[in-house]
Amino acid sequence: MFNVIDSAVPIECWSCSIGHTHSTLFCPHCSKIQPPPGGDYFQVFGLERKFHVDLPALEHEFHRLSRKVHPDRFARAGEKEREWSLADTALLNDAYRTLKDPLSRTEYLLKREGAEIGEEHAGKDRKDPSRVPADLLEEAFELNMQLEEMRMAHKMGEEDPQLHADLEQAKKKFEGLLAAVDENLRAQWQVWDAGDEAARQTAQQTMVALLDRRRYVRNLVRDVTETLGA
Amino acid sequence: MAESNQTGRVVGIDLGTTNSLVAYMEGDAPVVIPGVDGLNLVPSVVALDPAPPEGGRPTVTVGNTARKALIETPERVIYSVKRLMGRGLEEIQSELKLFPFRLAGDVEAGEVPRIQLGEMRFTPPEISAYILRQLKRNAERFFGAPVTQAVITVPAYFNDAQRQATKDAGRMAGLEVLRLVNEPTAAALAYGLDRAKEGTIAVYDLGGGTFDISILKLRDGIFEVQSTNGDTHLGGDDIDNLLLAIALDEIHAEHGVDLRRHPGAVQAVRKAAIEAKIQLSTEPMAHFDIELPNGDRYQREIPRAVFELLIEPVLQRTAGPCKQALADAGITPEQIDEVVLVGGSTRIPAVRQLVDDLFHLAARGKKPHIELNPDEVVALGAAVQADILAGASKTTEEMLLLDVTPLSLGIEALGGTVARIIQRNSTIPASATEHFTTGVDGQTNVAIHVVQGERELASDCRSLARFDLRGIPPMSAGLPRIEVHFLIDADGILKVTAREQRSGQAAKIEVKPTYGLTDEQVEGMILDSFDNAEADFAKRLLIEARNEAETILSAVERAPQSPAWAQLTGEEQAAIAAARDRLAAVKLGEDSAAIRAATLALDQATRRFAELMMEAAVSVAITGKTMEAAGEELGEAVTAPHPMAAAEFK
Numbered sequence: 064m065f066n067v068i069d070s071a072v073p074i075e076c077w078s079c080s081i082g083h084t085h086s087t088l089f090c091p092h093c094s095k096i097q098p099p100p101g102g103d104y105f106q107v108f109g110l111e112r113k114f115h116v117d118l119p120a121l122e123h124e125f126h127r128l129s130r131k132v133h134p135d136r137f138a139r140a141g142e143k144e145r146e147w148s149l150a151d152t153a154l155l156n157d158a159y160r161t162l163k164d165p166l167s168r169t170e171y172l173l174k175r176e177g178a179e180i181g182e183e184h185a186g187k188d189r190k191d192p193s194r195v196p197a198d199l200l201e202e203a204f205e206l207n208m209q210l211e212e213m214r215m216a217h218k219m220g221e222e223d224p225q226l227h228a229d230l231e232q233a234k235k236k237f238e239g240l241l242a243a244v245d246e247n248l249r250a251q252w253q254v255w256d257a258g259d260e261a262a263r264q265t266a267q268q269t270m271v272a273l274l275d276r277r278r279y280v281r282n283l284v285r286d287v288t289e290t291l292g293a
Numbered sequence: 294m295a296e297s298n299q300t301g302r303v304v305g306i307d308l309g310t311t312n313s314l315v316a317y318m319e320g321d322a323p324v325v326i327p328g329v330d331g332l333n334l335v336p337s338v339v340a341l342d343p344a345p346p347e348g349g350r351p352t353v354t355v356g357n358t359a360r361k362a363l364i365e366t367p368e369r370v371i372y373s374v375k376r377l378m379g380r381g382l383e384e385i386q387s388e389l390k391l392f393p394f395r396l397a398g399d400v401e402a403g404e405v406p407r408i409q410l411g412e413m414r415f416t417p418p419e420i421s422a423y424i425l426r427q428l429k430r431n432a433e434r435f436f437g438a439p440v441t442q443a444v445i446t447v448p449a450y451f452n453d454a455q456r457q458a459t460k461d462a463g464r465m466a467g468l469e470v471l472r473l474v475n476e477p478t479a480a481a482l483a484y485g486l487d488r489a490k491e492g493t494i495a496v497y498d499l500g501g502g503t504f505d506i507s508i509l510k511l512r513d514g515i516f517e518v519q520s521t522n523g524d525t526h527l528g529g530d531d532i533d534n535l536l537l538a539i540a541l542d543e544i545h546a547e548h549g550v551d552l553r554r555h556p557g558a559v560q561a562v563r564k565a566a567i568e569a570k571i572q573l574s575t576e577p578m579a580h581f582d583i584e585l586p587n588g589d590r591y592q593r594e595i596p597r598a599v600f601e602l603l604i605e606p607v608l609q610r611t612a613g614p615c616k617q618a619l620a621d622a623g624i625t626p627e628q629i630d631e632v633v634l635v636g637g638s639t640r641i642p643a644v645r646q647l648v649d650d651l652f653h654l655a656a657r658g659k660k661p662h663i664e665l666n667p668d669e670v671v672a673l674g675a676a677v678q679a680d681i682l683a684g685a686s687k688t689t690e691e692m693l694l695l696d697v698t699p700l701s702l703g704i705e706a707l708g709g710t711v712a713r714i715i716q717r718n719s720t721i722p723a724s725a726t727e728h729f730t731t732g733v734d735g736q737t738n739v740a741i742h743v744v745q746g747e748r749e750l751a752s753d754c755r756s757l758a759r760f761d762l763r764g765i766p767p768m769s770a771g772l773p774r775i776e777v778h779f780l781i782d783a784d785g786i787l788k789v790t791a792r793e794q795r796s797g798q799a800a801k802i803e804v805k806p807t808y809g810l811t812d813e814q815v816e817g818m819i820l821d822s823f824d825n826a827e828a829d830f831a832k833r834l835l836i837e838a839r840n841e842a843e844t845i846l847s848a849v850e851r852a853p854q855s856p857a858w859a860q861l862t863g864e865e866q867a868a869i870a871a872a873r874d875r876l877a878a879v880k881l882g883e884d885s886a887a888i889r890a891a892t893l894a895l896d897q898a899t900r901r902f903a904e905l906m907m908e909a910a911v912s913v914a915i916t917g918k919t920m921e922a923a924g925e926e927l928g929e930a931v932t933a934p935h936p937m938a939a940a941e942f943k
Contacts, residue, residue, distance in 0.1 A: 126515050130693055134722065134783040138303075138471045138682035139442075153722035153780055160719055 305675025310502030450523030479674030
């Protein structure tokens with residue numbers, strides 16, 4: 064069933080003017096497509112708010128709903144229907160894109176639960192030293208030195224096999240760290256999904272910290288990969 | 294238009310750099326609609342006929358006839374205009390070096406460039422509109438009914454401005470563009486029809502002027518694009534230009550003739566270069582043999598090995614986008630189940646070799662798909678999509694195309710960096726909501742600069758538009774909260790709406806597209822032709838029917854002078870006279886169907902007379918007259934106008 068959101072105030076259908084108490088994609092009376100229903104991305108798919116999502120089922124539901132609301136199904140319909148089909152499908156696509164990726168899903172749900180997540184836009188926050196996780200401070204510093212050396216060597220057209228090997232080594236290590244963070248995150252999902260309010264609070268805080276750490280490590284890996292590839 | 298058209302055919306159009314085609318679904322299979330000349334491909338060439346001596350607007354021809362004019366009157370002909378669609382003046386400078394485009398001199402920066410064609414000037418969308426109008430007419434002639442709705446294909450890697458320019462062209466041609474479909478995706482649709490396949494496919498599309506790579510997942514009739522990449526300025530044109538440059542240099546060096554100053558001669562060499570390129574796809578060697586203006590001959594042999602060495606850098610430019618598309622889809626080459634080749638340039642053996650290497654095909658015992666004609670497959674796919682949009686078709690009711698946006702959408706942030714709001718390869722329609730506020734007390738407008746591209750600095754991305762949010766109620770700095778909703782629609786075109794949340798006022802948005810025409814400009818460029826509306830189409834049908842009636846009536850008028858007339862019985866003569874009078878009467882009316890019916894009746898009544906004339910002509914021929922002369926004597930009565938016959942409209 065698609066996103067049934069109980070609504071105290073009956074919503075009036077734009078087409079037949081009959082009020083319906085559920086927010087749905089199609090009017091229960093005249094079957095016309097309706098504007099995007101309120102609610103979050105989980106409700107779009109009729110899912111409970113949980114970190115774990117059954118991906119094959121999600122894809123199946125995404126395809127099923129796409130067939131019903133996609134603008135291709137309304138290409139020759141009236142202007143209003145085309146407008147709502149476009150808006151509904153944009154919501155459906157945004158929701159699917161966010162939920163199918165474990166990381167964006169985690170960030171989305173944490174934000175929905177009121178957590179503050181470090182926003183990241185290109186360029187911003189990459190070099191912010193305050194975000195360096197304490198246990199990585201020393202290694203990160205050393206890695207950045209090596210990266211600088213490597214870039215200089217590239218500029219001069221020199222090759223330093225030892226430095227190259229060291230960086231490859233460091234890359235492997237940080238990739239391992241990344242995998243560990245992901246493993247940790249998944250463990251926290253379980254805690255949150257199954258836990259009570261107190262357990263959720265703790266898991267939430269842990270996840271926010273893990274995401275910060277992940278972002279930092281991922282940027283390091285990206286820098287190393289870029290430098291090695293250059 | 295408030296309510297969309299519910300009926301009528303929706304055609305699929307491939308508006309290509311080199312050739313354009315129109316196709317439709319005939320039952321459960323897409324077919325290409327041929328032009329008057331019986332050919333499927335309409336060269337994307339537009340020519341301005343010589344100005345009529347009495348003044349007035351010269352007429353425009355499209356396709357093969359226009360291509361013929363390329364050598365005689367190159368200054369009145371334009372081709373490959375797709376390369377200029379949706380691009381700014383400064384962006385097309387590199388194209389101008391390679392193509393004989395002549396820009397109007399008085400175009401200011403920020404304006405849409407106009408091309409000088411003879412004594413007239415056209416924007417690129419107007420040129421494209423002429424091509425689209427020709428395709429529309431071909432379809433109307435074929436169906437004997439108006440065609441007002443179409444699906445038009447665009448390169449997957451086309452940006453917002455290029456897409457908008459294509460849609461504008463459709464509108465100018467009198468077509469409601471129901472959807473822009475990405476070319477590689479359309480090709481996948483055409484292939485997906487006759488094989489109920491599941492799996493991951495890559496479409497490698499190297500056309501005349503653009504390159505696209507798309508990776509799709511097929512499942513239960515859903516074609517879900519995973520990633521796309523490409524280069525909107527890479528294609529067969531580039532290969533032609535390499536060959537052309539060599540020939541021109543050698544001609545200059547060996548014969549002392551600088552052809553670059555003779556546009557007509559350059560076109561003749563270009564034609565030879567294209568022929569050589571095509572020949573090299575099947576032969577180990579091609580020959581250049583061109584007569585120069587001074588009577589010399591430029592002769593040269595090009596072995597395939599040399600050709601392949603020459604074009605290697607061009608072909609290698611397709612490798613990067615392929616690798617990026619694989620990476621974005623999160624898969625390895627081994628996970629690609631099928632590869633589909635699209636575009637005329639994929640006939641080149643070296644291209645096929647490259648594709649084989651990129652996707653490890655031979656190693657896995659696989660071959661790329663080339664079953665459908667690479668020149669037609671995109672149009673066929675467009676017809677499939679047209680059928681999906683028209684609805685009510687059993688063949689396509691289970692099919693659905695989920696495409697993606699090829700480029701990330703971002704907003705210029707403080708310091709000139711880009712804040713990405715919709716990532717590339719997001720399924721469209723896609724949306725994002727951002728909040729903005731003011732920086733100064735009492736500020737009533739906020740400017741937003743939207744860019745498209747993957748670079749980190751706004752100046753390195755492509756400027757899409759500048760939005761000016763106006764009418765913000767004056768408040769302390771930072772207090773207004775303006776919610777801006779960015780929506781990329783199913784055509785890949787951005788729409789923006791904004792609202793000031795504290796006051797609840799819908800903010801007025803003034804959109805300044807960085808490149809492109811305003812709505813008013815497009816309105817003014819709608820081709821002043823008969824076929825913009827259905828009423829006009831009816832008018833055209835009427836003119837056509839009257840012309841046909843006129844032709845047969847004048848033939849019947851001359852009939853009594855023929856010796857064959859005397860051989861008819863009195864009854865037959867009376868029947869002809871009755872049918873003639875009926876047609877003459879109906880012709881004065883406005884009902885084109887009635888005129889057609891009366892024309893057909895007269896044609897029927899004169900059938901025996903035509904046969905008698907034919908016999909007479911044959912016996913005359915035997916007694917010494919040529920068949921050709923006899924044919925002239927037959928008049929038009931024998932070749933009765935066919936309802937679908939080509940008609941000339943001015």
